[in-house]
Amino acid sequence: MMTPKEYLTFAFFAAVMIGTAIYAIRSRDAMHGVIYLSISLIAVAVFFLFLGSTVLFIFQLIIYVGAVTVLYVWGIMLMRYEIMEAAQ
Amino acid sequence: MATDPFAWTLLELCGALNDLTYYVVGGIGDLPHNIWNIFVATLGQPQWGLAPGDFTFHLGLAEWIFIDNRSVMVPFIGATLILMFTMINVLMFIWVERKMLARFMDRRGPMVSGPFGLLQNVWDGMKLLIKENAKPARADLLAFFLCPIILVGSAFAAIAVIPLSSKAQLASIDLDVLYVVMLFAFAPYAIFLGGWGSYNKFSLIGGMRSAAQMLAGEVPFFLSVGGVILLAGSYRFGDIVAWQETHGWMIFAQPLGAVLFVVAVLIELERIPFDLPEAESELVEGWTTEYSGLRWGMLWLGGYMRGFVGCAMITLFFLGGWTMPTYTVGGVMVFTPHIVTPVAVFMAKTYLVFAVFVWIRAAYPRLRTDQLLSAGWKRLLPLTLINILIVGLLIVDNQKPGEVVQTPFGPLLYDTALAWGVGGATFFTMVALYSMRYTPRVLAPLYVTARMFLSTMGWLGGQPITVLYPYERLEIPDSARWLHGLSDERCISCARCCRICPDNCLNMVETQHGRHPDPRFTTRPALDANHCMFCGLCVEVCPTGALTMGPNFELSGWARDELYWSQDELMGYVEHDYQENPHKGEIEVENWIDKLVYPLITPVLQFLTPRNYEHAKGTNEDAYEIPSVFRQLSGDTQDRKELGMMVQAMSPRSKKALKMLMDDKKKKTEGPLDFSAWDYRHARRKEGKGSGYGEMAPGQEDKGAA
Numbered sequence: 025m026m027t028p029k030e031y032l033t034f035a036f037f038a039a040v041m042i043g044t045a046i047y048a049i050r051s052r053d054a055m056h057g058v059i060y061l062s063i064s065l066i067a068v069a070v071f072f073l074f075l076g077s078t079v080l081f082i083f084q085l086i087i088y089v090g091a092v093t094v095l096y097v098w099g100i101m102l103m104r105y106e107i108m109e110a111a112q
Numbered sequence: 113m114a115t116d117p118f119a120w121t122l123l124e125l126c127g128a129l130n131d132l133t134y135y136v137v138g139g140i141g142d143l144p145h146n147i148w149n150i151f152v153a154t155l156g157q158p159q160w161g162l163a164p165g166d167f168t169f170h171l172g173l174a175e176w177i178f179i180d181n182r183s184v185m186v187p188f189i190g191a192t193l194i195l196m197f198t199m200i201n202v203l204m205f206i207w208v209e210r211k212m213l214a215r216f217m218d219r220r221g222p223m224v225s226g227p228f229g230l231l232q233n234v235w236d237g238m239k240l241l242i243k244e245n246a247k248p249a250r251a252d253l254l255a256f257f258l259c260p261i262i263l264v265g266s267a268f269a270a271i272a273v274i275p276l277s278s279k280a281q282l283a284s285i286d287l288d289v290l291y292v293v294m295l296f297a298f299a300p301y302a303i304f305l306g307g308w309g310s311y312n313k314f315s316l317i318g319g320m321r322s323a324a325q326m327l328a329g330e331v332p333f334f335l336s337v338g339g340v341i342l343l344a345g346s347y348r349f350g351d352i353v354a355w356q357e358t359h360g361w362m363i364f365a366q367p368l369g370a371v372l373f374v375v376a377v378l379i380e381l382e383r384i385p386f387d388l389p390e391a392e393s394e395l396v397e398g399w400t401t402e403y404s405g406l407r408w409g410m411l412w413l414g415g416y417m418r419g420f421v422g423c424a425m426i427t428l429f430f431l432g433g434w435t436m437p438t439y440t441v442g443g444v445m446v447f448t449p450h451i452v453t454p455v456a457v458f459m460a461k462t463y464l465v466f467a468v469f470v471w472i473r474a475a476y477p478r479l480r481t482d483q484l485l486s487a488g489w490k491r492l493l494p495l496t497l498i499n500i501l502i503v504g505l506l507i508v509d510n511q512k513p514g515e516v517v518q519t520p521f522g523p524l525l526y527d528t529a530l531a532w533g534v535g536g537a538t539f540f541t542m543v544a545l546y547s548m549r550y551t552p553r554v555l556a557p558l559y560v561t562a563r564m565f566l567s568t569m570g571w572l573g574g575q576p577i578t579v580l581y582p583y584e585r586l587e588i589p590d591s592a593r594w595l596h597g598l599s600d601e602r603c604i605s606c607a608r609c610c611r612i613c614p615d616n617c618l619n620m621v622e623t624q625h626g627r628h629p630d631p632r633f634t635t636r637p638a639l640d641a642n643h644c645m646f647c648g649l650c651v652e653v654c655p656t657g658a659l660t661m662g663p664n665f666e667l668s669g670w671a672r673d674e675l676y677w678s679q680d681e682l683m684g685y686v687e688h689d690y691q692e693n694p695h696k697g698e699i700e701v702e703n704w705i706d707k708l709v710y711p712l713i714t715p716v717l718q719f720l721t722p723r724n725y726e727h728a729k730g731t732n733e734d735a736y737e738i739p740s741v742f743r744q745l746s747g748d749t750q751d752r753k754e755l756g757m758m759v760q761a762m763s764p765r766s767k768k769a770l771k772m773l774m775d776d777k778k779k780k781t782e783g784p785l786d787f788s789a790w791d792y793r794h795a796r797r798k799e800g801k802g803s804g805y806g807e808m809a810p811g812q813e814d815k816g817a818a
Contacts, residue, residue, distance in 0.1 A: 055255060055309075056252075056254060056255075059254060078286065078287055079287060082287055083290075085297075085298075086293065086294045090294060090297025090330075093301055094326075097301060097304050097308075098323060098327075101304070101308070101319075101320055101323065
């Protein structure tokens with residue numbers, strides 16, 4: 025049974041997770057999508073903390089925020105970006 | 113009954129201060145109740161003690177803080193103190209880097225603000241505070257603002273688990289090492305966001321480079337940490353240090369891992385030689401180009417905080433952390449660590465590691481991107497795997513209790529040493545057999561690297577060559593030919609100086625001193641030093657030697673008029689606004705560190721790296737060596753042996769210059785060279801008869817005309 029405070033905290037992070045996931049899908053800019061996705065993944069990591077697993081919390085952050093997001097960024101980096109074409 | 117919360121009596125105030133002192137002192141020892149516990153407590157448990165009904169001020173703020181919320185506030189104050197301690201040390205890191213780097217470059221470094229320039233970073237921070245916090249008009253604000261937040265936040269969070277001693281640790285979560293590694297993994301993401309969001313090509317390229325570099329550096333970083341964790345059997349810094357207390361420093365158990373970790377940390381911290389993302393000579397300031405004001409200051413501080421964390425990790429993993437070895441000579445305790453507080457030991461080691469970082473920065477040039485990536489993925493990564501293999505060997509051997517060997521650096525398990533010896537010998541035999549032809553390619557760069565490192569150390573001892581101009585002045589040589597002087601008696605007002613002046617800065621102007629019908633007596637040249645280029649033609653052409661050029665070089669003024677020298681000023685009738693060293697003694701230029709340290713270290717360094725001192729002395733021997741060899745070559749004598757000895761005695765720089773000159777000579781001219789002009793000028797200089805400037809040797813006057 026959750027205390028009201030726990031419940032509120034859980035609800036906050038759940039709202040952050042779902043909200044940023046929706047933003048990640050709907051944002052027109054791919055880089056913004058990655059930013060919102062990373063926030064969503066951090067919220068997921070906090071749920072692992074709620075479940076009492078610090079190891080999963082840290083590995084979620086290392087792998088998803090530290091590595092997967094950077095690889096997304098890496099991919100986006102190879103897309104067109106008008107700053108490189110401004111001079112032409 | 114609600115009382116006024118601010119109406120404290122003196123007694124209550126004293127009580128509050130007393131409580132503060134008590135709990136601050138208690139909080140230092142109570143630090144296992146840490147930030148992490150606060151976080152968990154605030155998240156999930158009803159320990160907060162701040163229900164709305166309890167929010168009364170009946171005994172004032174102190175009771176609320178120190179009694180009602182003791183479990184939260186006491187660690188909080190301890191955390192603040194440790195954070196302040198760390199932040200001050202981070203500022204000192206910046207000072208150490210600036211001062212030491214300046215010494216390596218024979219500069220002085222920060223020296224004016226505070227003792228030894230210690231406060232320079234504070235004033236720089238103040239400057240950043242009041243500067244405009246600009247952002248590019250088309251910047252992506254989300255990414256642009258998120259970058260410093262993530263970067264600095266992760267650096268602060270990493271400091272939370274770095275222990276300064278076994279007790280002074282803000283938080284230990286059983287996964288300390290993984291936690292720090294996780295925070296280091298955030299950095300490429302933040303840096304790329306900043307580079308991408310700045311809407312600037314240099315920032316974007318810097319961000320790209322940074323992402324590539326950090327990906328290449330992170331994998332060896334994680335894996336070389338893995339060796340330490342495997343051997344110590346714990347993720348906690350405290351346990352890793354405790355392991356080293358009984359087994360000897362980790363650097364002796366896995367030296368390969370230590371070297372790999374240091375290189376990986378250098379890559380992660382983007383320090384020279386891996387500072388590609390902010391390569392000043394290529395990308396203006398890399399991904400930080402568009403950041404300004406305090407935001408840039410926070411990035412700067414965050415970078416050094418990551419540097420502190422990196423140095424602290426090297427200390428904790430490989431150098432024994434806050435412990436010092438205890439060993440006895442003839443039953444007498446030579447060094448006992450408990451005389452020095454563990455925090456001081458830890459900080460001293462961390463500063464030493466950072467000093468080596470600065471040394472590396474002074475010694476090595478920047479790598480190219482392809483070199484860095486190939487080093488990260490193709491060299492460091494396999495080597496870390498090999499290191500983990502060796503660590504596995506050590507663990508297998510450590511399963512049985514071994515004989516403890518006392519080393520100068522602490523006790524070392526005999527089995528550990530044996531296993532390392534066997535493993536290392538096997539590894540190097542394998543390497544030697546496998547890549548015999550690559551061995552010179554590995555050893556030669558190692559030799560070059562070591563030589564660069566050592567020769568850079570020699571520069572540390574040199575005297576600074578910079579002159580703090582208004583406070584210090586160079587001794588001006590007699591041959592200096594700067595601002596003009598005019599002899600009233602000799603000047604015949606022929607105006608040849610005015611006619612020959614290519615800049616038209618000399619004009620004949622009537623003097624104020626006399627009235628005479630003949631203009632020869634009443635006009636004198638006046639100088640407009642605004643555009644005089646000191647070509648000396650006016651002095652050459654003066655038939656009576658009235659116009660001379662002297663050692664006065666003070667060419668500064670608030671207005672153009674001040675640089676207009678009337679003939680009275682030239683003639684010395686009117687004192688020009690020029691004083692000999694007006695600021696002398698305003699500040700202490702040579703501080704006592706210089707006076708204390710240089711006599712001690714300079715002879716040692718001079719002995720170790722004598723060649724540097726020949727260069728640093730400032731003599732121009734090279735200039736005399738080369739022509740004498742050329743004279744031999746040009747046919748004055750045919751004694752080849754003498755010539756060979758002469759060349760052999762030359763410095764490498766001279767040899768190189770000689771070779772270049774010889775090649776040049778082969779290309780351009782045939783036949784002997786003529787040294788008469790050089791000899792004449794050199795002789796004149798030696799006699800002190802002038803600079804030889806513009807003078808021709810006797811018999812050479814007509815050559816120019818022909």
